[in-house]
Amino acid sequence: MNRRDALISLVQLTALSVAGSAGASVISARTPMPVGTQPEALPKPPRKGGLAYLAADEAREVAAIYDRLIPQDELGMSASQAGCVEFIDRELAGAFGQAASVYRLGPIVPGTAEQGPQFTQTPAERYRSGLGALAGYCQAHYGKPFSALDGDTQDSLLRAMENGTLHLPAINAAAFFALLLQNVREGYLADPMYGGNRDMVGWKLIGFPGARYDYRPYLDKKGMALNLEPVSLLDGAG
Amino acid sequence: MAHARPKADVVVIGLGWSGSVIAEELARAGLKVVAIERGAWRDTASDFPPSVDTDELRWATRKEILQPPKLETYTFRNNASQQALPVREWSNLTLGYNVGGAGTHWAAASWRFNPFDFQPYSKTIERYGKGQLVPGLQVQDWGITYDELEPFYDRFERIAGTSGQAGVVNGDIIPGGNPFEGSRSRGYPTPPLVPSRWNDIFTEKTTEMGYHPFPVPAGTISRAYVNALGVHMGPCTYCGYCQLFGCGNWSKSSPNACVVPALMRQPTFEVMTETEVLHINKSADGKTATGVSFIGKDGVVGEQPADIVIVAAYQLDNVRLMLLSGIGQPYDPRTKQGVIGRNYSFQTLSYAYLWFENEYLNPFINTGCLAIQIDDFNADNFDHTGLGFIGGAGIQSLSNNGLPIGMAGVLPKQAPAWGKGWKKAFQHSYQNWAMIQGQGTSYAHEAMYFDLDPTYKDNYGRPLMRMTFDYNLNDKRSGEFIRKQCEAIAHAVGGTQVESYNFANDHYTPFRANDSSHTIGGVVMGTDPKTSALNRYQQSWDVHNVFVLGASSFPNNGGFNPTVTLGALALWTAKAIREQYLHNPGPLVQA
Numbered sequence A: 001m002n003r004r005d006a007l008i009s010l011v012q013l014t015a016l017s018v019a020g021s022a023g024a025s026v027i028s029a030r031t032p033m034p035v036g037t038q039p040e041a042l043p044k045p046p047r048k049g050g051l052a053y054l055a056a057d058e059a060r061e062v063a064a065i066y067d068r069l070i071p072q073d074e075l076g077m078s079a080s081q082a083g084c085v086e087f088i089d090r091e092l093a094g095a096f097g098q099a100a101s102v103y104r105l106g107p108i109v110p111g112t113a114e115q116g117p118q119f120t121q122t123p124a125e126r127y128r129s130g131l132g133a134l135a136g137y138c139q140a141h142y143g144k145p146f147s148a149l150d151g152d153t154q155d156s157l158l159r160a161m162e163n164g165t166l167h168l169p170a171i172n173a174a175a176f177f178a179l180l181l182q183n184v185r186e187g188y189l190a191d192p193m194y195g196g197n198r199d200m201v202g203w204k205l206i207g208f209p210g211a212r213y214d215y216r217p218y219l220d221k222k223g224m225a226l227n228l229e230p231v232s233l234l235d236g237a238g
Numbered sequence B: 001m002a003h004a005r006p007k008a009d010v011v012v013i014g015l016g017w018s019g020s021v022i023a024e025e026l027a028r029a030g031l032k033v034v035a036i037e038r039g040a041w042r043d044t045a046s047d048f049p050p051s052v053d054t055d056e057l058r059w060a061t062r063k064e065i066l067q068p069p070k071l072e073t074y075t076f077r078n079n080a081s082q083q084a085l086p087v088r089e090w091s092n093l094t095l096g097y098n099v100g101g102a103g104t105h106w107a108a109a110s111w112r113f114n115p116f117d118f119q120p121y122s123k124t125i126e127r128y129g130k131g132q133l134v135p136g137l138q139v140q141d142w143g144i145t146y147d148e149l150e151p152f153y154d155r156f157e158r159i160a161g162t163s164g165q166a167g168v169v170n171g172d173i174i175p176g177g178n179p180f181e182g183s184r185s186r187g188y189p190t191p192p193l194v195p196s197r198w199n200d201i202f203t204e205k206t207t208e209m210g211y212h213p214f215p216v217p218a219g220t221i222s223r224a225y226v227n228a229l230g231v232h233m234g235p236c237t238y239c240g241y242c243q244l245f246g247c248g249n250w251s252k253s254s255p256n257a258c259v260v261p262a263l264m265r266q267p268t269f270e271v272m273t274e275t276e277v278l279h280i281n282k283s284a285d286g287k288t289a290t291g292v293s294f295i296g297k298d299g300v301v302g303e304q305p306a307d308i309v310i311v312a313a314y315q316l317d318n319v320r321l322m323l324l325s326g327i328g329q330p331y332d333p334r335t336k337q338g339v340i341g342r343n344y345s346f347q348t349l350s351y352a353y354l355w356f357e358n359e360y361l362n363p364f365i366n367t368g369c370l371a372i373q374i375d376d377f378n379a380d381n382f383d384h385t386g387l388g389f390i391g392g393a394g395i396q397s398l399s400n401n402g403l404p405i406g407m408a409g410v411l412p413k414q415a416p417a418w419g420k421g422w423k424k425a426f427q428h429s430y431q432n433w434a435m436i437q438g439q440g441t442s443y444a445h446e447a448m449y450f451d452l453d454p455t456y457k458d459n460y461g462r463p464l465m466r467m468t469f470d471y472n473l474n475d476k477r478s479g480e481f482i483r484k485q486c487e488a489i490a491h492a493v494g495g496t497q498v499e500s501y502n503f504a505n506d507h508y509t510p511f512r513a514n515d516s517s518h519t520i521g522g523v524v525m526g527t528d529p530k531t532s533a534l535n536r537y538q539q540s541w542d543v544h545n546v547f548v549l550g551a552s553s554f555p556n557n558g559g560f561n562p563t564v565t566l567g568a569l570a571l572w573t574a575k576a577i578r579e580q581y582l583h584n585p586g587p588l589v590q591a
């Protein structure tokens, strides 16, 4: 059969949940199917402007941390300049921040390293408590927030979190650092439609061409710099 | 009172690779087939066209089409003295959760196993004697040979459109192919892919080293193809959004692209989506199954009566459904009696990561399985005398990885992970990093198994499955042997920085980056009901109208990815049902 016939017969009509079944969608050769990309499949860029989850002072601290992790230099703008704070704010407000995919039933028992994370908190909660613990530490030791410290002090604090030598009350500092680092990279390198990677700065850093889908014209240009202009999934999102 | 649906001839649990292939065979034979799939309907144009697919964050990082641990997970411990804890977050077992199963987002390396892999016990005894097997290893023959499976391999490749270069056809060695492979009746349906720069470097050096490089057979197909079911496939564009993504070009072999379009035309077939099978129901005497119980996403429970029950819910859920349904005796590691949960094996990975000085590898040009491999150290292709292990690995230069979030952490160990230093190191590493993967065999051990967890439950209050697993001595030795080969090649190809790893040197963890997703065994086929749950036709020894399909049937893993073998076995079982079982329902092999 050709592709078009298959399509016409196949795209699911989600509303059609029927025919002698207990709540199931039953699909057969007789099921009429609409054509085209399903609305739920389309990219869902987060809304622009304002904060969705973080408080203003939290956003300021995240920016300070992120900009040590990915600073501005001759290779490009910093994480916050690239929109990574807006990015994580939207992520924390959404499915990721709410641990939508995570198995969270108890009992919660600490295990071996091999058994992996046994957190009770969602990523959104971990940002709140982690930032709170770090703010408390900086206040107690320096009398000011992390964002007001000089760069070297900030770096040494982050390094101590990273290697587990800094103990913050009630949170696992090393795990929080790992979460921050993972998220800042995501913001810097995900499609710009998610709020970060402004002007595709992260992609330009490494020469990644972005949302392209056909490299056949370049298969014989092996070992050569291709200098392909990156493209975003949504026009103008950058 | 559970809602009962009209009786079917066959109910298929799970519509991934195994389920779709066998459903198509049986529906085409005129049987009334009902498939029940936990995930939603997914298809190329409707759900992952190029305008949707090219989004690393959504698909590879947040894993939007995979089965979330929240829905169902398993508990894990390294040995029986530990308390197993739930795998709460995404792990390396990135399971399928839609029509197409993991076959939608797999990487599509499309292997046949080596003939040795089906008869590891008898061939080892014949060549080396029993002393070659480390204590506690559960090595056993499958009850089927490569030659018996060959026609079904051939058929599956014609459904999948596989691209490759034959190495042995009717006993003749063909230059450029894998000289160690089992003899094929003919070549691949489509020619090999265009190799990457990294693939070329590997080919050149391994040839110089006296090895036998060949293109990895690929389900990211090299040109347009009309498959054995009359379905059109398009040529792969090397888009690099492949593993963990659906394919927007109809070029990745998948149930969605290759099987479901033909299956949906069968008037005697229907699929219930977003419906989970809870368990298989048995007759009063326990000798046959009467059908399955399921729950819809609205929480309403129903029953699907059927004459034949096909369990095709992926290896993990196959084992769990058998345990929850009380079919076959659960394995007990203390007495070593029982078969369900026995013979769990995995995939022993070794790697060399290497960095060139000044390359343009252009890693974004790739497919899930763009690779050149040598099989000189796989299966029993080399003399194991004195080595203290059996098996080995396929060693390959894999170009499947060019997406930036995933690559951001792929740096030499001493490179900074953040700050200005990270930016510089990432920029260099992105174009200069390459990996040599040793994808190793794995054999079961008597202390490693599955059972039901005593503590943790799923959303319906039923026990999660518990995995007790760590690498055994055979894995450690074979992994170390392969690590050294990978490392030697990494130096030979000119890597200026080389790091090498034998994963089996550490305790197993489900959270290791670049680890395999290939879980194997637990409901294995074999010749003896004391050591296998299924006979050679993947039919339950205990309940003859239950057939269990998937890698759960493999008593051991080869040094290859598993899917083409489980697809071929599904076709083999379909034929046995059509030509033998339907005429005379009952055990196809006398215990």
Ligand SMILES: Cc1cc2nc3c(=O)[nH]c(=O)nc-3n(C[C@H](O)[C@H](O)[C@H](O)COP(=O)(O)OP(=O)(O)OC[C@H]3O[C@@H](n4cnc5c(N)ncnc54)[C@H](O)[C@@H]3O)c2cc1C
Binding pocket: B013, B014, B015, B016, B017, B018, B019, B036, B037, B038, B039, B093, B094, B095, B096, B097, B098, B099, B100, B101, B102, B103, B105, B106, B107, B108, B109, B110, B111, B243, B244, B275, B276, B277, B278, B312, B313, B314, B315, B317, B368, B369, B517, B518, B549, B550, B551, B561, B562, B563, B564, B566
């Ligand atoms: C990231 C990744 C890459 C891979 N790459 C390769 C590769 O390159 N080469 C290779 O050979 N293999 C590869 N594999 C493995 C391959 O995907 C599997 O071997 C194959 O899909 C297994 O087929 P199956 O039919 O057994 O299960 P699946 O294809 O997973 O299908 C099982 C289906 O059953 C459904 N299901 C489960 N439980 C229930 C229930 N209780 N009720 C109803 N439905 C249920 C699931 O939703 C799923 O759709 C890869 C796997 C992953 C995750």
Ligand code: SF4
Binding pocket: B219, B220, B221, B235, B236, B237, B238, B239, B240, B241, B242, B243, B245, B246, B247, B248, B249, B250, B251, B252, B253, B366, B367, B368
């Ligand atoms: S690499 Fe090829 S097969 Fe894979 S998703 Fe892209 S076009 Fe499809």
